[in-house]
Amino acid sequence: MGKVTGFMEFERIEEGYKPVPERVKHYKEFVIGLSDEESKVQAARCMDCGTPFCNSGCPVNNIIPDFNDLVYQQDWFNAWQVLDSTNNFPEYTGRICPAPCEAACTLNYNDEPVGIKSLERAIADRAWDNGWVKPRIAKIRTGKKVAVVGSGPAGLAAAQQLARAGHDVTVFEKNDRIGGLLRYGIPDFKMEKQQIDRRVEQMQAEGVTFRAGVMIGELPKGSKVTNWAKETISPRQLQQDFDAVVLAGGAEQSRDLPVPGRDLDGIHFAMEFLPQQNKVIAGDKVKGQIRADGKHVIVIGGGDTGSDCVGTSNRHGAASVVQFELMPQPPEEENKPLTWPYWPYKLRTSSSHEEGCEREFATATKEFMGEKGKVTGLRTVQVEFKDGKFVEMPGTEKEYKADLVLLAMGFVSPVQTILEGFGVDKDARGNAKASTDFIGGYATSVPKVFAAGDIRRGQSLVVWAIREGRQAARAVDEFLMGFSDLPR
Incomplete structure (x- = not known):
């Protein structure tokens, strides 16, 4: 403990933001x-x-008090050693994790929590700047071959751990660049993609092979899931060529809104809109890019993906941005004695909201309106939750002008054809069925096929994906070798 009375003497210090007029220009x-x-x-x-x-509030169980103490002592190198021991990618979580660790901080019970996330980012960035992040190359190769399907945080974490255990790991990604939803789901203004690129270089030095633009199995016809694959490999072929397979794709099946007018032009899933902008920033030309310039934009869905649509629309130069949330507006302050140390229910305002956005709560969309096949507006109604369902409130219908509507209502499941291609059993929500038991964890119903991350647990956080990737890697290592020294 660096300073015994520090929690009584010092206030929480927040990271700052560059001014809105400046940052929305890039x-x-x-x-x-x-x-x-x-x-x-x-x-x-x-x-x-x-x-x-x-x-315990941190899914990867970061040893937070220890690295806090080392930062207080300004022993940054050892703080990095502690952080690196539990988290493969702290530069990701230090940027885009909502920090459940801070919600669980004891100081948060009656004060403001320690700024753990900001310290994690500071440690990770300093490690990269000082060249402390080096490849950890296995001294002994096992000769075992492992395929990892999906290069998001779960896939990357699993691949890195397995390579460090001495296995020959190949990561397959259907899109044209490595990173999964880190690459094409998260805007660059939240995490620039050099953060991914330098990790890929490190992992290549550790022996991981990356194959982008390769689709494992098939997507359903007409699927809106991003896919820039130039090659297709069957699940059967993968099972024949490798000693183990880890399914680590995302929960990419977007939740739709089947109301009248849904087929009008100008209504898109968020995951059609966001990846295109990321490709443009990467230097690609996107024919017919979905743009918000000068348009009245409606974002349906109040979560992080909706917030990302707001920030991107503002950078396009939208005339207005309105975001709908089906649930009622949460309280500005949580009931800490009731919720601590768990994730609290309270109003969250993102940096994108602060850049310009009107927010409407307890709002349901009844109908999309249009002219000549293009959306021009929508009709809403206020709702309240009664007896387990949403009930419309009489006299609250309202019309909004809309030139572009972005559906950001979350993701219902992985793409089903991928799971069906491997023949794995699914749970009631359509995810790959696999337990997290200490023995035999992450194994699916199909021999030598494992599942981790969103494809197993459903839509979740980056930090949960990293945890599952790490744990699945240990399970695969045990399966291949009979034991494992990898941390669980």
Whole structure:
């Protein structure tokens, strides 16, 4: 514990943002990180609890009190060693994780939590800047071959751990660049893609082979899931060529809104809109790119993906942006005695909302309106939740002008044809069925086929995907070798 009375002396310090008029002109990251002195002060607030709830609140079980203490001492190298021991990609989580560790912080019970996420980012960025992030090459090769399907955070974490155990790992990605939804689902202004590129270089040095533009199995006809594959390999072929297969794709089947007028032009899933912009930033030309320039944009869905649509629309130069949320507006402050140390229910305002957005809560879309086949507006109604269902409130119908509607209502499941191609059993929600038991965990109903991340648990957080990738890697290592030294 760096400073015994630090939690009583110092207030929480937030990372800053560059001014809105400046940042909406580009797609680069705009967070102003903590200085060394600010990091030291923030770390001094950690109480080094006897039972560190932050540690259990973090899905990868980061050893948070230890790296807080080391930051307070300004021992950045050892702080990195501690952080790197539990988290393969802290530069990702330090940018885009919602920080359940902070919700679980003991100080959060009656004060503001320690800024754990900002310290994690500061440690990771310093590690890269100082060349501390080096390939960890296995001394002994096992000769076992593992295929990882999907290069999002679960796939990357599994691949890196398996390569470090000495296995020959090949990662297959259907899109034209490695990164999965990290690459094409998260805007560059939240995480620039150099963060992925340098990790790929590190993993290649560790022995991982990446094959982008390769589709494993088939997508259903007319699917809106991003797919820039130039080659297709059957699941059967993959099972024949490798000693184990890890399915680590995302839950990419977007939730639709089947109301009258849905077939009008100008209504798109968020995951049609966001990947195109990321490709343009990467230097590609996208024919017929979905743009929000000068348009009245309606974003349906109040989560992170909807927020990303808001930020991207503002950078396009939208005339207006309105975001709908079906649920009622949460309280601005959570009931801490009721919710702590769990993730609280409260109003969350993102940096994209602050850039310009009207937010409507308890709002359901009844109909899309249009002219000459193009959307021109929509009709809504206010709803309330009664007896387990949403009920319309009489006299609350309203019409909104809309030139572009983006559906960001979450994801219902993985693409079913992929799972069917491997023949794995599915749970009631259409995910790959696999337990997380200590013995035999992450194994599907098909021999030597494992599943981890969103494809197994459903739509979730990047940090949960990293956890599952790491744990699945240990399970695969045990399956191949009879034992494993990999951390679980």
